[in-house]
Amino acid sequence: MKQKFCLATGALLIAGVTGILSQPAGANYDEANVPVYTLPDPLVCPDGTVVTNAVGWQEKRRPELVRLFEEQVYGRAPERPRAMRFETISVVTNALGGRATRKEVAIWFTGKKDGPSMNLLLYLPNAARQPVPAFLGLSFNGNHAITSEPDVRLSDRWLVERKGGCVTNNRATDACRGSETSRWPVEKILARGYALATAYYGDLEPDFAEGWKQGVRAALSPTGANPTFPPDAWGAIGAWAWGLSRALDYLETERPVNANHVAVLGHSRLGKTALWAGARDERFAIVISNDSGEGGAALARRRFGERTADLNRAFPHWFSGNFKKYSGREDDLPVDQHELLALIAPRPVYVASATEDLWADPRGEFLAAKAAEPVYQLFGQPGLGVNPQPAADQPVGDAIGYHLRSGKHELTDYDWAQYLNFADRHFHR
Ligand code: GCU
Numbered sequence: 001m002k003q004k005f006c007l008a009t010g011a012l013l014i015a016g017v018t019g020i021l022s023q024p025a026g027a028n029y030d031e032a033n034v035p036v037y038t039l040p041d042p043l044v045c046p047d048g049t050v051v052t053n054a055v056g057w058q059e060k061r062r063p064e065l066v067r068l069f070e071e072q073v074y075g076r077a078p079e080r081p082r083a084m085r086f087e088t089i090s091v092v093t094n095a096l097g098g099r100a101t102r103k104e105v106a107i108w109f110t111g112k113k114d115g116p117s118m119n120l121l122l123y124l125p126n127a128a129r130q131p132v133p134a135f136l137g138l139s140f141n142g143n144h145a146i147t148s149e150p151d152v153r154l155s156d157r158w159l160v161e162r163k164g165g166c167v168t169n170n171r172a173t174d175a176c177r178g179s180e181t182s183r184w185p186v187e188k189i190l191a192r193g194y195a196l197a198t199a200y201y202g203d204l205e206p207d208f209a210e211g212w213k214q215g216v217r218a219a220l221s222p223t224g225a226n227p228t229f230p231p232d233a234w235g236a237i238g239a240w241a242w243g244l245s246r247a248l249d250y251l252e253t254e255r256p257v258n259a260n261h262v263a264v265l266g267h268s269r270l271g272k273t274a275l276w277a278g279a280r281d282e283r284f285a286i287v288i289s290n291d292s293g294e295g296g297a298a299l300a301r302r303r304f305g306e307r308t309a310d311l312n313r314a315f316p317h318w319f320s321g322n323f324k325k326y327s328g329r330e331d332d333l334p335v336d337q338h339e340l341l342a343l344i345a346p347r348p349v350y351v352a353s354a355t356e357d358l359w360a361d362p363r364g365e366f367l368a369a370k371a372a373e374p375v376y377q378l379f380g381q382p383g384l385g386v387n388p389q390p391a392a393d394q395p396v397g398d399a400i401g402y403h404l405r406s407g408k409h410e411l412t413d414y415d416w417a418q419y420l421n422f423a424d425r426h427f428h429r
Contacts, residue, residue: 027305029358037301040335042342042375054378057345065343066280068335073295074276075234075320077242078220083111086250089119093126095149100126100190101256104143104153107246109216116219118203119143120247121152124256125190133261133285133427134195135419136247138240138270141172141180142200148178158206158214183267183411192420193429195257197247201270204243205236209317215239231321237295238320240270241277248283261285261427265419267411268360269318272296279343286426288350288419290411293360295319297351299337299368300330305361308333338371341400345372346379348426350401350419355392357409363389369400376400395421 023029043051043061051061070076087106095102103122109115121143125132139146141162142155154172161167166176189196201207205215212218213225216239221227234242244264252259263286266274271292278287289297294306295318309327311318326333341349351369353362366389373383376399384400393414395403401422405414423429 023305023358024310027307027310027359028303029305031304031363034302034304037299037303037331039299039301039338039371042339042372043378046334051378054346057375057378062343065335065339069276069279069340069343071232071320072322072326072334073319074241075229075238075322076232077234077238077280080246080249081109081111081220084109084246084249085111086253089153090151092151095123096187096190098126099187100124102149102152105250107250109220109246116204116216118199118243118246119153119155120197120199120250121146122254123186123190123196125193125195128193128256131256131258132193132195133263133423133429134197134251134257134259135189135263135265135423136197136244136251137265137267138201138204138244138273139180139184139198140201140267140270141176142202143198144172144177145180146184146198147186148181150177152177155200155202157200157202158211159202160207185413185416188413188416189420192424194420194423197251197257197262199243199247201240201243201273205239205317207236207269207317211236212239212317216242229321233320235319235323236315236317237269237273237276240273241280244274244277245281245283248281252283259283263288263419263423265290267291268293268296268409269315272318275340275344275349278347278349279340282347284347286348286350286423287344288352288422289365290352290415291354291357291360291409292351293357293365295337296360296365297337297341297368298361298364299371300326300333301336302361302364302367303330304364305359336368336371338368341368341372342375345375346381346399348399348401348422350397350422352402352415352418353404354409355404355406360409362404366402366404369397369402372400399426 085108089104092102101124105120164179264284265288267290271289278284376383381399386396392406
């Protein structure tokens with residue numbers, strides 16, 4: 001009781017003093033109120049075995065941790081549907097003033113046109129002479145929003161009204177075109193020799209509590225449109241992450257793309273999604289989390305900014321039913337988020353925070369990256385290789401990259417510049 005009281009007053013005080021009123025009120029934003037906590041050791045199995053080498057990690061501990069995250073956090077997702085089909089909807093060879101070939105591809109998950117589907121938008125650099133690496137990420141607002149090109153299909157799915165005021169009755173209008181371009185510097189990505197693949201997360205599941213009824217969770221459930229989800233079944237983040245794997249299935253068939261060099265990335269809730277996709281699916285060569293926060297890269301046990309109870313209250317559809325047990329009980333979680341990052345080892349992972357994004361607990365994101373290091377070291381990799389947390393705008397790291405950007409909760413050109421450099425370094429370009 002006493003601790004609760006301290007957290008609340010601490011938050012008000014900090015908000016008052018530093019003017020961080022854009023941070024939801026009532027949370028702890030005071031480092032002094034972070035309780036003493038003990039993180040689960042990623043190298044110690046529930047049976048007490050200590051993992052000392054990469055083989056032990058890959059064969060025993062990694063599968064064990066994937067299972068725990070599935071059962072207790074994100075829920076279990078189905079395999080790739082056998083009948084899944086790809087259909088090229090459009091190809092424009094002189095997109096963006098001739099710099100790119102642009103494709104739109106429908107992924108029919110059950111192979112049927114009256115079944116669930118996702119529309120992938122793909123930009124390929126025309127200057128490439130050999131298969132190129134690619135960035136893959138879901139968008140918040142639809143394929144038509146990441147580019148101003150007027151002939152990209154306008155999403156006909158459920159859309160939420162965000163900034164710009166272009167959505168009518170939860171449907172996109174032409175005025176929505178280009179509304180998210182600041183997050184997707186397509187031309188810069190192409191100029192650096194990368195392809196970009198993206199899809200709208202609402203194609204997989206519209207992002208509201210009842211959205212599952214219009215998404216893959218209902219459509220792929222054996223009981224049809226009215227499933228009762230067992231407590232370890234996939235939540236919306238699980239469904240979105242599953243969609244990223246299906247996009248990669250497609251990229252594996254796309255000759256101009258080197259599918260062994262696909263970096264999956266996401267911002268915020270879609271950063272949580274990218275991490276879970278990359279943790280589960282070892283085909284992703286690099287995983288990038290932009291301001292993913294609680295349920296993403298941030299350590300839950302720090303109880304700083306957003307907490308498990310906040311997630312479960314505001315977004316009951318994101319996580320598994322079992323995750324509800326951990327509202328206010330972070331110490332009871334059998335895992336913490338450094339272990340999610342560790343599941344990506346030895347593949348490179350990048351965690352980015354922003355100074356004003358206290359809700360996402362920048363320091364908790366850094367400490368999770370740091371605490372994933374022992375697993376990278378099993379593979380002879382230094383991991384992050386630095387301590388303490390770097391000052392703002394100083395990217396650091398090795399197989400684990402990290403930066404704390406000055407500014408707000410956003411995906412910016414600065415963030416992308418670091419991701420492009422990180423990918424160049426790890427793809428030896
Ligand atoms: C909310 C939510 C976060 C999430 C963010 C976003 O702030 O509490 O967990 O990351 O939305 O996706 O923008």
